[in-house]
Amino acid sequence: MLKNMRLPETHPSFRLNKLHYTNEELASVAYSLIKEGEPYEGQAGSFLLDWLNEKDYVEVKTSGSTGTPKKIRIKKQFMINSAKATGRFFDLPAGTTALHCLPTNFIAGKMMLVRAMVLGWHLDLVLPKANPLDRVFKIYDFCAMTPFQLDNSLSRLHLIRKLIVGGGAVSATQKDLVQGIATEVYETYGMTETVTHIAARRVNPKRKKEDPIPFQVLPNVSISTDDRECLVISAPQLAEEPVVTNDVVEILSPKTFIWKGRIDNVINSGGIKLHPEEIEAKLAPIIAHRFFITSLPDPALGEKLVLMVESDFSETALKNLEKEIKASNKLGKYELPKKIYLVEKFEETPNGKIHRTNTLKSRMA
Template identity: 50%
Template structure:
């Protein structure tokens, strides 16, 4: 029988307790009224999920533009949960660890997967290093990059890990490369109802395809004239989703991510991808940083480096591995980056605060 958003799987458990549809509604009210902040967020989402509407309102993170509210069909969320379950072979009774906030799509989908697929969900308060029972084994968990970095030495208790919501540094990849659990980087957004593609970060078999993001079932990819990714996912969206992500498209189901179209720098006629330059610098600069540009009379746009902190004493040898045109012309520091509601770096607002745009 095809799962429906109006049903709660008989195998579903929340913090070791089984719940019917009616029981879950009571728990949701209890969390909203008496729970800790993260439990209140869970309660709010459960009340939205269990009401008589066929959609929920979801906030975007605002990391690539102004935060907005989207109407997402519950049926699409069910389809997304099934696709993830099929891809990662999740079975009823499998144990799920949830340590993401429940007020954004990634956290909401962890809950939906448990309810729809019949998984046993353990909720812990979201933090850089989630406090869990290290003696308990889990089949599946989602982390932010910062959480994964802090949690790397405890990964033995989790069978499969997905990580998203930010850049996965080479430092993190080094920490997990010899770990037994399978770790995947995800690609997705609120509009795609969480991830639609994943890429392996460890336990490689040597296949060329492992260097690329590979789509989940029933997702078809193409590009527009800008080189940006177009996603066709009829089970998730009635319309094709045109992104601002420039990609190297290997096939209609795999791609390599190059950067954001709105971040591309045209310096003297040379197109530069800040995210690619950041990848080369990520192990040479401590703390947060990003590559951007400012207006220049000669070049049109001048490449610049923005570093969080107060230390402007940068050794230029860190740029030795960069191509000639990739080397920043100026370096700026700021005590604290501007952030989105979900904690991601807000590039535009940070540049505005420095009077660079």
């Protein structure tokens, strides 16, 4: 039996691929998805069986962006609470039409199903791929994507009324490209340990706002910082203990904060602390390829700032990029890379994020 909770019946308005299912019926559907469906449907089926079993928790894999991916247990009640908070924050009531285009073996994909079952959404499950809207011919109220999917869906965003983007930062170029469109595009902040997002910010507000736009936290979430100036999240409805992050933030109010970067990425170059993410945001309009800022040991500075760009090597391209960066006048004196490396292919985490440490190691090997 489930401990300290009773798994609620699916919402009367819940639809999966146009059909309503009770919990009992959903178990049969899950088996069919696993046995007869495509691999992505099988992932959804496996999660649904986990959701419907007698345990009061679900085992979830972390993304691996900060270390080796691992399995953690998340209480089903916390997942229900998260779904309700999302519904309130983004105003997504029963009957909301939603497109599910994320892999269900990670928390973001699992939560799309939970939100639909709990809130009564009409959810359509499609193949999680780079351009999930390419074969979509109807308008949806809500969708969640990764930044990579957003990048490949810009021409068809009119099919989504509200879009949340998570699993990585929305680039400056992407923010520019979604200005003035009808779709409400939100960048989210969260992690597996907080059952996806605990904060969000609209990156294309109707009225132009100062950059950076602060994140606003969801209901029943409190924020503070520790002695490293890193975010501490207190959300008793989502996690039993406060979640101490490695994200350096500036808290503006009890409900808003500005994300500055990860403390484990901070570069101390000659006594100057540099946040790679802030420099990357300035470089994004200049560099067309994937890239990141990191550091290498330096006898004089301690650490020297270097720029890694995913591109085939070309002496001409390298010189042109150096000139463009200097001519842009976007970077401060200490933010200019001491060296630029062109790397044919970046190392990645299991869910497609750039693995900075491994990429640097392989390039320097």
